[in-house]
Amino acid sequence: MLRRFLSCNTGSSALPTSYWRERIAAVIAQAHLSPTQIQTVHRLYLCLDIFDRVSREPPVAHDTALPAAATG
Numbered sequence: 001m002l003r004r005f006l007s008c009n010t011g012s013s014a015l016p017t018s019y020w021r022e023r024i025a026a027v028i029a030q031a032h033l034s035p036t037q038i039q040t041v042h043r044l045y046l047c048l049d050i051f052d053r054v055s056r057e058p059p060v061a062h063d064t065a066l067p068a069a070a071t072g
Contacts (some may be wrong), residue, residue, distance in 0.1 A: 017048045
């Protein structure tokens, strides 16, 4: 579910990344996780970190004008 949220989120979600961090922390607190599950948790936190970083960056302006040499 988290991966779907991250791939579809446009920045206007009702569920912020802090919600997902709390959900993951609750699972960790309630369950004894295997090494594979712990690795998955670390990857999920990494995905959240990347998503937060990318969503804070200003959008890149794409200049669609042709270079002066190309307009000839």
